[in-house]
Amino acid sequence: SYVLTQPPSVSVAPGQTARITCGGNNIGSKSVHWYQQKPGQAPVLVVYDDSDRPSGIPERFSGSNSGNTATLTISRVEAGDEADYYCQVWDSSSDHPGVFGTGTKVTVL
Amino acid sequence: QVQLVESGGGLVKPGGSLRLSCAASGFTFSDYYMSWIRQAPGKGLEWVSYISSSGSTIYYADSVKGRFTISRDNAKNSLYLQMNSLRAEDTAVYYCARDPEAMGEPFFDYWGQGTLVTVSS
Numbered sequence: 564s565y566v567l568t569q570p571p572s573v574s575v576a577p578g579q580t581a582r583i584t585c586g587g588n589n590i591g592s593k594s595v596h597w598y599q600q601k602p603g604q605a606p607v608l609v610v611y612d613d614s615d616r617p618s619g620i621p622e623r624f625s626g627s628n629s630g631n632t633a634t635l636t637i638s639r640v641e642a643g644d645e646a647d648y649y650c651q652v653w654d655s656s657s658d659h660p661g662v663f664g665t666g667t668k669v670t671v672l
Numbered sequence: 673q674v675q676l677v678e679s680g681g682g683l684v685k686p687g688g689s690l691r692l693s694c695a696a697s698g699f700t701f702s703d704y705y706m707s708w709i710r711q712a713p714g715k716g717l718e719w720v721s722y723i724s725s726s727g728s729t730i731y732y733a734d735s736v737k738g739r740f741t742i743s744r745d746n747a748k749n750s751l752y753l754q755m756n757s758l759r760a761e762d763t764a765v766y767y768c769a770r771d772p773e774a775m776g777e778p779f780f781d782y783w784g785q786g787t788l789v790t791v792s793s
Contacts, residue, residue, distance in 0.1 A: 564734070593777065594776070594777045594779070596779035596780075598717070598780075600717075605767055605783040605784065605785055605786055606717065606767075606780075606783055607783075608779065608780060608781050611779050611781070612779075617781060647716075649716065649717050651717075651719075651779060651780075652777070653777035653778045653779070655777065658731065659731060659732060659733045659734050659737070660722075660731055660778075661707065661709075661719025661720075661722060661731070661733065661778070662719065663709075663716060663717040663718065663719060664716075665716055666716040666717070
């Protein structure tokens with residue numbers, strides 16, 4: 564089955580840039596989606612189709628996808644960005660196609 | 673506004689059964705594909721099952737295939753997950769989520785608040 568690997572944690576100072584990677588075999592050929600989850604809350608979609616933002620999501624959130632790595636970039640990080648982040652793809656070649664990444668805890672120093 | 677409200681969670685013994693429901697409102701439920709996604713305590717997200725708008729296409733994670741059944745009633749704007757032969761490792765918060773695109777590769781733009789299922793003797 565398809566595996567998505569994320570770093571367990573990323574630390575960043577306020578105002579700086581956080582980059583969260585999501586590794587998968589030829590992930591560049593798939594559409595990657597990103598979710599933010601704060602403690603005790605349901606996940607929220609922050610980027611879809613590699614780099615599109617839902618309405619209401621700040622421009623500070625952006626995404627890219629190429630080769631074997633997709634990246635979520637959070638610019639000008641704020642304290643409120645501290646959360647867990649998950650990437651997700653749909654592996655259409657599989658009988659169990661839904662796949663989430665392992666998750667990354669973003670800590671704002 | 674779009675709302676998804678799960679219910680039916682609770683404490684169940686290993687080997688037991690439970691039926692989760694997800695009540696949808698604020699959108700034309702019958703137009704959208706839906707999924708169940710779960711999260712074990714302190715763990716990451718795990719996709720569980722997916723159903724097309726008509727119910728004709730269904731997928732399951734390997735971990736639940738043969739034990740869980742997803743279904744929907746478009747007349748009642750409701751999604752269901754019948755869970756049988758429950759195991760301790762099924763303990764999790766279960767979320768229902770909407771896929772906004774009937775075509776293309778699914779993702780999830782709206783999530784419910786989740787319902788906790790605890791499997792323990």
